[in-house]
Amino acid sequence: MNTFSNLKELLRALQMEEKLLSEMFVKRKSLVYRYDFALEMVDYKEEKIQFLIDHSVIYKNGDYLELDTQYLDFFENVLGVNEEINTSYINENIRNVRENINYLLNEKNEIRRYNYLRFIKNTFKKIALSTFKNVVDLRRNIDTTFKNEPNYKNKKAKLENLDRKRLDILDLIYQTENLISSEEKTFFKAALDEELNNIIIQLKRDLIECSHNLIETEKQIIEFLNQIKYQSGIIEKLRKIKYLKDQFIIKDGTDIIEVLSQRNLVVFEKQPTYPVKLSPDFLATDEGFEAIKRISGRIKTKAEIKIPVAENISRDQLDTQIQEEVLINLEEVKNNFMATGNNLFNFLMNYNFLKEVSFPERVTLYCQLISQYEEIFEIISSYETFQDIEYTLVYPKTN
Known part of the structure; x- marks a missing residue:
């Protein structure tokens, strides 16, 4: 490797x-x-x-x-997408804090003391982050297990295991609080480090918030376990009823007829239907027509659905009409311009087209020719004006 x-x-x-x-x-x-x-x-x-x-x-x-x-x-x-709840990581961090506090107290060299102190600060940050993440993952796993696990026995076992992990997280929170408040109380008072004090204050706040979340998590687990127990009891009763029914002894072996006759639950009533009228816009579509045919076949009506036939097209509408339009050949205009020594604008203003061309159209042709044949034109930086229009002088390029 x-x-x-x-x-x-x-x-x-x-x-x-x-x-x-x-x-x-x-x-x-x-x-x-x-x-x-x-x-x-x-x-x-x-x-x-x-x-x-x-x-x-x-x-x-x-x-x-x-x-x-x-x-x-x-x-x-x-x-932050790891859904595994790892309490051993928090426990290891707590042990590392204890060890490095002892190392720091025994050390006389200031540089090594600072390194131990920096490790303690970083570890406390890890404890806060890991604890909060485990609490979030715990609640997510509980909710996912209850909603998605199809096997009732596995669902119950998984929720019980998650509850044990909740207790493990809670125990680690108590250990961390005890480490800060009791075990190493003297050290934190003597540390005289402003950053460490701020980290400890923030850690205490995070642990309190995690403790409150775990209380809500405990209520959620208890509620889910009770629902599982109730649902499991219902399923067990249904299995017994199905067995008696399959053996054809449900009427003689139970009082089910008497019990059902005394109950007027909505589930025993005929389910009402509320017909929905289709909109005329929908019925005018091909999909609506197919729906009408399906319903007609289900009702088995003898009425035939006839599709209306359009009227005959008149002969006048079939007569062809020819419309001619004279188009301007830009290539031909360009070739004629290249044979002259005039500038492009004056050339177009005086050019004799096969049809009547207005002044704005001639200006448009001026722009089109420059755009398409710029490489063979010589564009000069001089300008002239014609009817309030300023234009650039463009000549045929000579080799």
Whole structure:
């Protein structure tokens, strides 16, 4: 297995195959990502995929590819999309704080003391961020499990496991508060560091907010578990009723007829129907006509639907009419201009067209000719004026 020699090489590799890695990350929850799909993403250059495999960015499993765990965890943690609740990370940070406090108290060198203090500050920031993220992920997982898990036994087991994780997070919050308020109270008073004090104050606020959220989470778990218990009881009763019905002993073995006769629930009533009238605009469309035919076939009416026939087209409307229009040939005008020594504007003002051409139309032709044949015209920076119009002097270009 090869490793990247430095950070620059790693970042370059990730950037070069950004398209493939992004696609694999987006589809990380899919069961498989085919090798053929990856080849298409890298323009069928197998050496690019092999480079990522050799450096353990991805690994190959038969005809399929997957992102390596360490890169997958890194991407999810940085982007904040990791739904896994990891309480051991918080516990490890608490232990690291305790250890570095002891190191700092035993150290006499100011530079090393500062390094220990900086590590403690960063760790407290990590604790706040990790705790808050775990609380958010916990609530999301609880809601997702209750709504999407089809198996009642698994749903109950998952919710109970999530409740245990809630208790673990709550215990870690108590440990952190105890570390700040009791265990190392003397250290925090003697630290005399304004930034550390601000971090501790913000950490306490975040932990209080997380504790309040966990209280609401506990209520939510209890409510969901009660609903599962109630729904499971209903399903169990339905299974027993179905068994008795299948055995044809439901009437003799139970009092279901008597119970149902005493209840007047809406579910036992005939479901009302409310016909909706179709709009005339809809009925005038082809889709509306098809709907009418379907309804007519269902009713089995003998009435025949006749499509109205349009009237005959009169002979006058069939007579062809020819309309002639004289068009100006710009190529011919250009050739005639190139044979003269006059400027383009005066040439067009005096040009004899085959039809009547107004002054604005001649100005338009002036602009069109310059636009299309600029490379063979010599455009001079001098200007002249004609009828309040200022125009540039344009002559045929001579080689």
